[in-house]
Amino acid sequence: MKFTYRLEGLHCGNCGGKIEREISKIKEVESVSVIFMSQRLIINADEAHIDKIEDEARKIIKKIASDAVMSGR
């Protein structure tokens, strides 16, 4: 299933790529895409794991781009 989030305050283009790479390493994530221009994070994953993935994604974002806030689903 596809889950779309907003990534507000993502200012650095390079960070988008790093976030994408890190999130893709989470085992349960089938595919992930960070769209820098429209500030979107799209995760494809099984619905059963999405809460866990969300928590880990938040940690990754805080580490790489501390200004960016992940919201909505």
Add this chain to the structure above:
Amino acid sequence: MNRRSVEVLISFLLFVPGTLLHYTGHPSLSLAILLAAYAAAGYTVAVAAARSLRYGMILDENFLTIIASAGAFLIGAGVEGVAVMLFFSVGVLFEQAAVQKSRQSISELVEMQPVSVRVIRDDREYEIPPEDVVVGDYYSVLPGERIPIDGTVVSGTSSLDMKALTGESLPKDAGTGDSVLSGSINLSGSLTLKADKVYSDSTVARVLELVEESGAKKSESEKFITMFARYYTPAVVIAAISVALIPVLAFGLPADVWVYRALVMLVISCPCALVISVPLTFFCGVGRASRSGILINGGAVMDRLAFADTVIMDKTGTVTMGTFNLTGIYPNGVSEEELVRYAAMSEYKSDHPISRAIIDYYGDAVDASLIGESRNIPGKGIITEVDGKTIHTGNAGLMKEIGIESVTAEGDVTNIHVAIDGVYAGRITISDTPKFDSAVAIEELEMMGVNEIVMLTGDTAASAERIAEIVGVEKFHSELLPEDKLRKLEDYLDGSRKTLLYVGDGINDAPSIARADVGIAMGGIGSDSAVEAADVVIMNDSLCKIPEAIQISRDTRKIAYQNIVFSLSVKFLALGLAVLGLAGMWFAIFADVGVSAIAILNGIRAYGFNKEFSCSAPNPVCQ
């Protein structure tokens, strides 16, 4: 002005006198002012750098900027040190502003997003969020407002401005019973509508989603840049460390000279310009297309569109209008009027497009009380009792059944024969007409280098040939069943062509749309299956949008390539010159911030501010 801009401005206002004092021989006063300038711009950067360090990310751009600028201070190049920090900060602010600006430049789309809907429940109006509207809700839209949700007009008449959706500037009338698309603006009258869809399935939500998520399908150049960025910074940092250490330790060369060179390299170590400008370019390109009613699903699609060399299109509804028109009346022993009247009455109970064409042509109200029993003979026609007479309406096969042999017929149109009480009364011809711009669009495609254009249709060879001749398509395949179309398409996907486009209305050809290199669905975002399968959705019915989509893709890619080549050349040149000691801090600042700014400004051009595309082929054939 936000806090960060103020900090940078203060830094700049201190930097100018600090620099002047430095060059007029007041070293200590100059140093004090420069340190203040450094602190003003650098504080925020240092905080960010410290946070990155805590997470163990030493290749963070903030951290590298601190090293480069502080290092410059330490080896006595204070002016350059402040300049690095100051211009780095200006660069970041500029990047943010530019990104913000281009995000806003698709604001025509963002504006379409409704805030609330006035629904009418139990005779009262409530303002509720669009997400809460359910199918079947009644809602009102006043003149000047945007339609928030796809619906059907229940009462009121108005004209609608659909420019934001289709790029079409001519308003469209809407009255009771018409379905209207969300995103269009109600121009003149109050309308009461009934919701056909929930908000998330409505046109406006779909368009927004498509544009906002189009960035997920990244172009080759975007992928290259992401890959490049991954290795560029570490490589430059390692090179800079080597430049600082090896000549000094191994060859005993002067440390200050080589450390300076290494610091210059660090200034150029961020790939920011590229990482931002390339996706920005594609985003603006997608924005340019959507402004024109073309939804392109990402940079990856643009990559393929730009190299289109084969276009396969469905005939009915794509090349032609998909509506049938009565083109000829050939009575036999009765008047023209009588022939049409009997035909219209006998076809009255049928919804077949051909029946509708005859009834529409007849125009007058049909007296339904005169129409008796009506019997449909599949593949042949209709037998109806009208005013006590038996009317046979259909093809030559039906006529043969009642003993009327060898009727005349034209080969390239659909012939409807009529017999009254078994006596041949003549025939009516019906045909589909090409869209007014089909011929021009096809000529334009050929001029753009598409060397094979093929039309597919389920119709007879004769009627396909007629349309092909009018619009200038040389190759067509006719009498195809729906599943044959996909097979035909696959014949063309034999690897001998670069990029194959398939254009269809998306209603019954979703498999072909999905199978082609680029699947294009025409005529709006209405059909779910089409939108899911399509790479490109054309919001209106114009075939001219196909060459336009190709042109936009080519323009966008060209700008992205300019940015890549320009940024990489300047950066590598600056790195090389830095090692040789021929480029100082100032050149490095230009290679970093200046190049960023130029690449971003160039990228914004992809939005095509003044570009209006029109099929420019000479002598448009109007049908």
